[in-house]
Amino acid sequence: MRNTQVLFKARPEGWVNDSHFEIVESESRAPREGEVLVRNLYLSVDPYMRGRMRATKSYTPGFELGKPLHGGGVGEIVESQxxxxxxxxxxxxxxxxxxxxTAAAESLSLVDPALAPLSAYLGALGMPSMTAWYGMQEIGRAKAGETVVISAASGAVxxxxxxxxxxxxxxxxGTVGSDEKLRYILDELGFDAGINYKTVDSLGAALDEACPEGIDVYFENVGGAMLDAVLARVNPFARIIACGMISQYNLERPEGIHNLMSIIANxxxxxxxxxxxxxxRMPEFHAEMGDWLKQGKIKYREDVTQGIENAPAAFIGMLKGKNFGKAVIEIAKP
Amino acid sequence: MRNTQVLFKARPEGWVNDSHFEIVESESRAPREGEVLVRNLYLSVDPYMRGRMRATKSYTPGFELGKPLHGGGVGEIVESQxxxxxxxxxxxxxxxxxxxxTAAAESLSLVDPALAPLSAYLGALGMPSMTAWYGMQEIGRAKAGETVVISAASGAVxxxxxxxxxxxxxxxxGTVGSDEKLRYILDELGFDAGINYKTVDSLGAALDEACPEGIDVYFENVGGAMLDAVLARVNPFARIIACGMISQYNLERPEGIHNLMSIIANxxxxxxxxxxxxxxRMPEFHAEMGDWLKQGKIKYREDVTQGIENAPAAFIGMLKGKNFGKAVIEIAKP
Structure with missing residues (x-):
């Protein structure tokens, strides 16, 4: 099949831009024994993928120069061995x-299009949602009445x-990067308070006002100044769910965090x-989150970019916080 | 009784010096019902006491200006109600x-001078040793074959x-601040490798050489550049026992830590x-540590300063790493 591919062309130092990608045309390879050919429908755009662009070892294998980027996706089997x-x-x-x-069949899982829209398997029923579910349950262990701060609060996780x-x-x-996102977490998701970190004079003062009884749990998605401000306001026995630090991924040297002594004192x-x-634990997650979604207890917003050729722009935008909700690329309709 | 006291005279900003203490003569107060008069023999000099000099809240009550400093001590009952x-x-x-x-009897515990020298109740059988015991057992959970890095390795903890x-x-x-301490941890305590952080060209290179298989457990007593260098070298699923950050206590603004993303990736x-x-859990600690000490499995070094009037100098020296072993003040012989 005629195949448009987004290749990883050059390793970024600092911010990612168009020059780090190359879009090429090729032909797909026919599947061999045990393989399938997948017509890709949705591709996931996630912050952790920035780490895979580094030459240094990370927890996931790095992207290879000259090869297509890869990540979570949903597709339809069009040829099968x-x-x-x-x-x-x-x-x-x-x-x-x-x-x-073209992929090994054993590397893929069947999904049910009747249960949820297919893109949900990249978000609300996928990796980001499971990340939130695991982090809150196993690390945050929040109790009723505690104050929980969520950074990148309108994002996938x-x-x-x-x-x-x-x-x-x-x-x-919740902390977010636009007034539109702020309205969403307050009006649609029912958060008790929110902070647009881009418009407040002082992050510390804004947290003081939003968290009059201190912070018991912090879901860390951004790092940097936000982490430092939270550390200065945590209560004794607070839990920090260290999930991501997207504000730091494009810096050649991450910002210094000054308030770590709070970890000891508190x-x-x-x-x-x-x-x-x-x-x-995926089956357990699917069962629990599936119920919540069905009952309308959990809402979920996606930010869909159309077309494989726009994938680099979607990725670059996500790193700058331009997406509003879980970032996905729609390559083709089911 | 005629009483020489060391008062807390002024709050330090930055390094502590003599001007923050005042030595005065007074008379002790006779004990009332439920109280005792203690003839103090040994006083403990511990890094955490620097935090009690701050006006901001800490985990222990702050020192009051114009009142004697106080901390762990061992003494003999000379009057009792x-x-x-x-x-x-x-x-x-x-x-x-x-x-x-003069103290409430219920705030004190009997100790047995036959079991160990009395000063040991401030160190090897006291708070610092229990700190090491709890941190290693409950947080570090080191397994045979793992690499464990201990900062301030010749200190009380x-x-x-x-x-x-x-x-x-x-x-x-172990990391230490003098060649004498280095010889002690290698020759007397049997550490596998050691680093004098004051003389190495590069802390990172020294850690690389001392920890060829990375770092699984880090007992954090110093903070700052040491923490940053360790974070860059931790193995997946490493544990950091956050006990103290003595290198930061006298800085008006703590140093920035840049490698926290390693916490997520690893x-x-x-x-x-x-x-x-x-x-x-003190009884459990006393039983286990008491056995180890008796069997000679654990050695312990003290740095004894004579005389109450030299307590400020001992405290200031400890903050600069001049003590070699657990810092105590001997006020009187038992």
Whole structure:
């Protein structure tokens, strides 16, 4: 099949731009025994992918120069050399940034298009949502009445984490980068307070006002000055769910964090995690989150970019916080 | 009784110096019902006391200006209005920086001078040793074959923590501030490698050489550049026992830590703790550590300063790393 591909052309130092990608035309490779050809429908655009652009080792294999980028995706089987995945079935898994990916059948999972829109398998029923679910349950362990701060609160992970905290009975405070996002977390998701970090005079003063009883749980998606401001306001025995630090990914040297002594004085737990370490619990996650979505207890917003050729722009925009909700690329309609 | 006292005269900003203390002569107050008069023998000089000099809230009550400093101490009961603590018995507890302290009997615990030298109740059988014991067991959870880095390795906490890691079968690397301390941890305590951070060209290169297989557990006593260098070298699922950051206590603004993203990529647990939260486990600690000391499995070095009037100098020296072993002040012989 004729295949438009987004290749990784050059390693960025600092901010990612168009010159780090190359769009080429090629032909897809026919599947061999045990393989399938997937017509890609949705591709996931996630902050962690910035780490895969580095030459240094990270927790996921790095992108190879000259090869297509790859990440979470959902597609339809159009050719199959595997009895497990018949033509016409829908799958999720790691797929290339291209129209068609030839993949080992065992690397893909069947998904049910009747249960949820297919793009949801990249968000509300996918990796970002499971990230929020695992982090809140296993690290945050918020109790009713506690104050929970969620950074990047309208993002793929933040919106789920915040709604879970609301279900627990917490005071939930979100930080976002636009007034539109602020209205969304307050009016649509029911957060108790919110901060547009781009317009406040002082992040510290804004947190003081939003968290009059201090901070018990912090879902860390951004790092930098936000982390420092939170550290200065945590309560004894606070938990920091160290999920991401997107504000730092494009800096050649990350900002310095000055308030770490608070971790000792306040007996803070700061725990880093990578959701893929816990994929064995996916069925449990699917059951619980699926119920919440069905019952309308969890809402979810996506930011859909059309067309594989626009994938680099979607990625660059996501790193700058321009997406509003979970960033996905729609390559083709189901 | 005639009483020499060390008062807290002024709050330091930056480094502590003599002008923050005042030595005065007074008379001790006779004990009332339920109180005792303690002839102080040994006073403990600990890094956490620097935090009590701040006006901001810390985890222990701050020192009051114009009042004697106070901290861990061991003494002899010389007058008693409590049946629990007869004259002639020995006690440990929070005592003033003075020759005689009038205290509530219930705030003190009897200690056995036959079991160990009395000063040991401030160190090897006291708070610093229990800090090492709790941190290594509950947070570090080192396994045989892992690499454990201990900062301030010849100090009150570090020397115990390192020897515990050796007993577990770990590769143990200590960082210290003099060649004399380096020889001590290598030759006397049996550490596998050591670093004099004051003389190495590059802390990172020295850690690379001392920890060829990365770092699994870090006992954090110093903070700053050491923490940053360790973060860049931790293995997946490393544990950071956040006990103290003495290099930062006298800075008006703590240094920035740049490598916190490693906490996410490597799924690091960083847990702050204060040993006094866990004093309910003191009997368990005394039993286990007492056995190790008796069997010679744990060695312990003290740095004894003579005379109450030299307490400020001992405290200032400890903050600069001039002590070699657990810093104590001997006020009088038992």
């Amino acid at each position: 595997s009895a497990k995945l018949p033509v016409g079935s829908y799958v999720s898994g790691m797929l290339g940034w291209e129209n068609y990916t 933040g919106q789920i984490a915040g709604q879970m905290a609301k279900m627990t009975g917490c005071r939930v405070v 007996r803070v737990l700061m725990q880093g995690f990578i959701v893929s370490d816990h994929f064995a | 409590s049946a629990k603590l007869p004259v002639g018995s020995y006690v440990s507890g929070m005592l003033g920086w003075e020759n005689y302290t 570090g020397q115990i923590a390192g020897q515990m890691a050796k007993m577990t079968g770990c590769r143990v690397v 799924r690091v647990l960083m847990q702050g703790f204060i040993v006094s939260d866990h004093f309910a």
